[in-house]
Amino acid sequence: MSGGSGGCSWGEMPADVRRRVVEMLDPAALDACARVSRGFRQLAMDDSVWRALCKSRFRVLYRSEPSWHMAFLRWSRNDMFDRGRALLQAMAGYQGHGAEVSKGYKDAADVDKATWEAISQSISDLYTAYQFGQELAVKCSRDILPSVLYGDEGVRLAWRIHDLAEVVQFCLQFDYVKMTTPDIQNDLAYYHRKVTQGGADATFPVNDVNTNKMTWFFANPDPMCRILSELISAEAKKPTQAATAERLALIANSYLCVAARDPVALRAVQHRLPCIIWCPRSVALHAMTGFILLHEFISKTNPYASKACALEVGECIAELRCSPGEDERRLLDHLRFQSTFLNVTRPHGGTPASIWQLLLADEKKPPPPSPAQVHDAAAQAPLPLR
Numbered sequence: 001m002s003g004g005s006g007g008c009s010w011g012e013m014p015a016d017v018r019r020r021v022v023e024m025l026d027p028a029a030l031d032a033c034a035r036v037s038r039g040f041r042q043l044a045m046d047d048s049v050w051r052a053l054c055k056s057r058f059r060v061l062y063r064s065e066p067s068w069h070m071a072f073l074r075w076s077r078n079d080m081f082d083r084g085r086a087l088l089q090a091m092a093g094y095q096g097h098g099a100e101v102s103k104g105y106k107d108a109a110d111v112d113k114a115t116w117e118a119i120s121q122s123i124s125d126l127y128t129a130y131q132f133g134q135e136l137a138v139k140c141s142r143d144i145l146p147s148v149l150y151g152d153e154g155v156r157l158a159w160r161i162h163d164l165a166e167v168v169q170f171c172l173q174f175d176y177v178k179m180t181t182p183d184i185q186n187d188l189a190y191y192h193r194k195v196t197q198g199g200a201d202a203t204f205p206v207n208d209v210n211t212n213k214m215t216w217f218f219a220n221p222d223p224m225c226r227i228l229s230e231l232i233s234a235e236a237k238k239p240t241q242a243a244t245a246e247r248l249a250l251i252a253n254s255y256l257c258v259a260a261r262d263p264v265a266l267r268a269v270q271h272r273l274p275c276i277i278w279c280p281r282s283v284a285l286h287a288m289t290g291f292i293l294l295h296e297f298i299s300k301t302n303p304y305a306s307k308a309c310a311l312e313v314g315e316c317i318a319e320l321r322c323s324p325g326e327d328e329r330r331l332l333d334h335l336r337f338q339s340t341f342l343n344v345t346r347p348h349g350g351t352p353a354s355i356w357q358l359l360l361a362d363e364k365k366p367p368p369p370s371p372a373q374v375h376d377a378a379a380q381a382p383l384p385l386r
Contacts, residue, residue, distance in 0.1 A: 023049055027072065031142075045069055073143075077163060080139065084170045087129055088177065096183020097122065101190040123191045124205045126184065130214045133174075137227050140167060145235045148251075149244055161251060162277045168290030169283055171224035175338075176330055179221060188215055222338055225290070229297040236298050245298045249311035251276070252291035256316050259284035282327055288316055289331040293339060302341045305350030313342070317358040335359065 010018070022043045025033065034044040043049075050068035054060040054075060063071035100115045144167065147160040178184060192215050195208045206214065217223050236244035254276040257265040261281070279287075295303065295311055303309045317335065320328045336344045336359055341351055344359060 018043060019046070019049075022046070023052060027053060027076070080136070081166055081170070083132065084136070087132055088170070088173055090125060091129060091174070091177045091181070091184075094122070094125075094177075094181050094184060096181070097187055097190075098183060101186055119187060119191065120205050122187055123211075126188065126218070127206045127210065127214055129174075130217050133217065133224055133227060136167065136170070136224075137231060140164070140228065141231050141235070145231060149232070149235050149247060158277050162279065165255065165279065165283060165287035165290075167228065168294075169286035171228050172286050172290055172331070172334060174224045175222040176334070178218065178223065184218060188218055225293060225338070228290075229294060232294055233298060241298060241300075245295055245303070246310055248291050248295040248298060249303075249309070252288050252295060252316065253310070253312050255284045255288040255291065256312060256319055259288055260319055285320065285327060285331055289320070289334055292316060292335065296340050296342075302350035304341055304352060304355060314352075314355055314358060317355065321358065332359070 013021075022030070022033070025044075030044045030049065034041040045067075047068045050072045054063070054068055054072050057072075058075045058079065060071065060075055065071040065074060097115070097119050100119065144160055144164050147157060148164050191206075192211050195204055195206075195211045204211075220226050232244070232248075257263075258276065258278060259281050292311065292313060303311060304313055317332070320332050320335075335342050342355065342359060344356075
């Protein structure tokens with residue numbers, strides 16, 4: 001705004017000055033500016049601005065997308081998932097400090113400087129994982145979930161659903177590594193105690209406030225899935241809860257068809273949701289399982305107790321059991337112990353007995369045929385003679 005000192009308003013500034021100001025903004029600020037007005041949107045969506053961002057952040061000089069803004073979104077998405085995969089590898093190889101921590105609980109003087117530096121480095125790595133989880137939550141709530149639940153259509157919606165499927169896969173894998181690595185919680189508890197007793201100091205790589213946040217995050221048995229569930233629950237209020245649950249069920253059914261490699265069944269589902277991209281079986285299985293859990297969280301009441309349930313959970317479980325691999329075993333464990341209405345440790349009376357039989361089936365017995373095997377057998381059966 002203009003003032004008594006001779007300043008000028010934003011509209012009175014020369015065009016090159018305004019463009020220079022916009023070029024200094026980060027991507028989040030540019031997205032916010034694009035929502036202010038048409039004039040701001042024209043400046044914020046200028047191709048030269050996003051081309052400079054692509055060049056500085058990803059060293060990209062050429063694009064295949066219609067605009068540099070879309071190119072930036074694709075490269076930032078790829079970068080996020082690459083960092084997520086590297087983070088999972090680092091967490092899978094996490095080396096705890098059980099003996100040193102036990103010694104430190106007995107006598108703090110027994111923990112020498114080198115040991116404390118090793119523990120501090122491990123805590124720094126865990127804090128990086130925590131920060132990435134928060135970044136992923138912001139990305140989902142701002143860009144992915146609105147498009148999937150009530151926004152875009154066509155090709156853009158298909159890619160957003162694919163992005164959400166990869167996010168779901170990361171969340172399940174992250175939570176599994178966390179649940180099978182108790183040293184993470186032990187090291188965090190010891191570090192939290194030291195920070196609380198000694199206060200924030202230069203020798204602590206993570207201060208007391210962030211340590212509290214990180215401790216609460218890792219205290220959940222399934223921290224990443226819980227964040228994603230809460231985000232979807234918040235977004236579900238904008239259309240309707242029932243519409244969100246139905247869409248999640250349709251997406252789960254679609255990924256069941258992809259995992260079973262059954263294009264005929266997928267085309268039947270796509271009459272209602274024509275936007276699922278063919279993907280590797282591992283991604284489809286993780287997405288299918290994750291969307292089952294998210295569907296339960298949104299439904300609140302037991303969806304399997306009703307015959308009108310749109311989610312084909314029995315076929316999903318049969319598909320997981322048809323290939324006894326490591327991924328399938330882990331995903332079945334997620335349903336058995338992480339689900340609300342499929343949890344074998346506290347069975348819910350409304351769930352049909354046929355679903356319990358699939359979940360609790362002895363692994364030594366031959367598993368029931370999957371939908372893909374049934375489809376192949378029907379296709380290979382000889383035609384009846386007339």
